[in-house]
Amino acid sequence: MIPVKTQIPNPKTQSPNPKAQSPKPKAQLRNYAYPVPEPDTTRGLTTLHEDEALFRHSVFEFADREIRPLVREMDEQAAIPRRLIDKLFDLGVMAIEIPEAQGGAGAAFFHAVLAVEALSRVDPSIAVLVDVQNTLVINALLRWGGDDLKRRYLPRLAGGTVGAYALSEAGSGSDAFALATRAVESADGFVLNGRKLWITNGNEAGVFIIFATANPEAGYRGITAFLIERDFPGFTVGKKEDKLGIRASSTCELLLEDCRVPRANVLGDIGKGYKVAIETLNEGRIGIGAQMIGLAQGALDHTIQYTKERRQFGKAIADFQAVQFQIARAATELEAARLMVYNAARLRDAGEPFVKEAAMCKLFSSEVAERVTSLAVNLYGGYGFVKDYPVEKLYRDAKIGQIYEGTSNLQLQTIAKQILT
Numbered sequence: 208m209i210p211v212k213t214q215i216p217n218p219k220t221q222s223p224n225p226k227a228q229s230p231k232p233k234a235q236l237r238n239y240a241y242p243v244p245e246p247d248t249t250r251g252l253t254t255l256h257e258d259e260a261l262f263r264h265s266v267f268e269f270a271d272r273e274i275r276p277l278v279r280e281m282d283e284q285a286a287i288p289r290r291l292i293d294k295l296f297d298l299g300v301m302a303i304e305i306p307e308a309q310g311g312a313g314a315a316f317f318h319a320v321l322a323v324e325a326l327s328r329v330d331p332s333i334a335v336l337v338d339v340q341n342t343l344v345i346n347a348l349l350r351w352g353g354d355d356l357k358r359r360y361l362p363r364l365a366g367g368t369v370g371a372y373a374l375s376e377a378g379s380g381s382d383a384f385a386l387a388t389r390a391v392e393s394a395d396g397f398v399l400n401g402r403k404l405w406i407t408n409g410n411e412a413g414v415f416i417i418f419a420t421a422n423p424e425a426g427y428r429g430i431t432a433f434l435i436e437r438d439f440p441g442f443t444v445g446k447k448e449d450k451l452g453i454r455a456s457s458t459c460e461l462l463l464e465d466c467r468v469p470r471a472n473v474l475g476d477i478g479k480g481y482k483v484a485i486e487t488l489n490e491g492r493i494g495i496g497a498q499m500i501g502l503a504q505g506a507l508d509h510t511i512q513y514t515k516e517r518r519q520f521g522k523a524i525a526d527f528q529a530v531q532f533q534i535a536r537a538a539t540e541l542e543a544a545r546l547m548v549y550n551a552a553r554l555r556d557a558g559e560p561f562v563k564e565a566a567m568c569k570l571f572s573s574e575v576a577e578r579v580t581s582l583a584v585n586l587y588g589g590y591g592f593v594k595d596y597p598v599e600k601l602y603r604d605a606k607i608g609q610i611y612e613g614t615s616n617l618q619l620q621t622i623a624k625q626i627l628t
């Protein structure tokens with residue numbers, strides 16, 4: 208297979224839609240009372256450009272071929288084999304927005320959303336590994352890193368190093384800026400002490416973005432982001448959580464005990480870590496929306512196939528109108544969620560405001576994922592409740608969408624703030 212890397216045209220060097228460059232025939236304009244929009248804006252939100260469609264197809268194929276056979280084992284063993292991670296790097300999905308000159312695909316945020324969705328259809332654990340790498344870690348580095356940090360870390364993140372993003376602590380989750388990890392200035396940098404909890408990719412990561420406060424009296428204005436390498440003295444990865452869903456994705460405690468971090472590894476400005484955190488999480492939650500629509504699609508695909516095969520009362524259960532209507536409703540909700548996710552991602556790539564849309568898409572698609580996977584279990588009957596069939600896992604995996612990168616209540620808070628102030 209041609210690696211996806213070679214299949215993603217660089218949006219900076221190529222027009223996403225070649226037709227956009229050809230002049231419009233004047234005759235077609237005559238009958239319109241309003242200006243004809245540019246071709247891009249006349250497309251359906253879910254109509255993909257050629258490169259996007261090719262890219263998504265390649266990730267679909269990869270997921271079916273390389274991931275699907277491992278899903279059950281990875282869930283049971285709560286681990287992702289390193290050889291699969293290496294294949295994700297080879298595929299090009301671990302460095303989607305990193306410029307080609309630094310080893311990445313030089314593609315858009317929307318491609319990351321497509322990759323997360325396509326992987327999640329098969330395994331949401333793999334999807335979140337890719338999601339954190341792209342929408343949080345690489346995104347933060349591209350946006351807030353200086354030339355030196357980018358030069359040192361982007362090629363590594365493109366070449367095999369997994370990243371993790373550590374904000375949460377035992378005492379600060381929704382109230383993220385109440386974090387207690389302390390950064391004290393030293394002669395050559397900072398010394399960090401504290402504990403991070405719930406950190407995705409903790410087991411696999413070689414590079415960690417860690418938030419600590421350099422000035423507790425300043426409240427959130429003391430928070431600073433640091434780039435820490437796994438082998439920095441004083442840094443250790445602690446306990447791995449045993450979870451309900453996305454079991455193969457590692458969720459770990461991180462311990463910082465007099466961890467010395469060079470000044471050059473401050474990400475963004477000292478005291479501006481809250482901005483790094485808020486702004487990357489605003490974008491990251493579009494990725495979680497993508498994870499949720501991908502897994503809901505996976506559950507729906509299984510359910511459609513199963514209900515056509517399973518026979519009761521002398522016919523396929525898909526022949527009962529009650530079942531058809533339940534599936535039709537699920538497909539409709541999923542379509543709405545996908546439109547919201549794609550819209551938020553496209554707004555973000557277009558440089559337009561997207562904070563409200565990102566919160567809405569995560570809120571809604573995680574609720575849809577829970578409903579669709581629950582329906583899938585129902586329509587599988589007893590077979591939906593056992594591990595020999597795929598839907599019970601997707602049902603368990605769906606729950607996390609309403610918790611991480613801001614709980615549903617916190618998304619509602621963001622939406623309310625955007626529309627009421």
Ligand SMILES: Cc1cc2nc3c(=O)[nH]c(=O)nc-3n(C[C@H](O)[C@H](O)[C@H](O)COP(=O)(O)OP(=O)(O)OC[C@H]3O[C@@H](n4cnc5c(N)ncnc54)[C@H](O)[C@@H]3O)c2cc1C
Nearest residue numbers: 372373374375380381405406407458610611612613614616
């Ligand atoms: C599998 C997993 C992976 C994770 N990965 C990461 C990661 O990679 N990096 C990272 O930094 N963190 C990560 N997290 C942490 C995650 O972001 C937090 O768990 C989440 O933000 C919720 O925080 P909390 O668990 O402390 O819950 P709490 O903040 O204690 O919330 C408990 C309940 O109270 C509600 N609540 C809290 N405050 C309010 C309020 N003001 N108004 C209304 N309701 C409120 C919440 O909605 C929730 O229902 C992960 C968590 C899990 C489970």
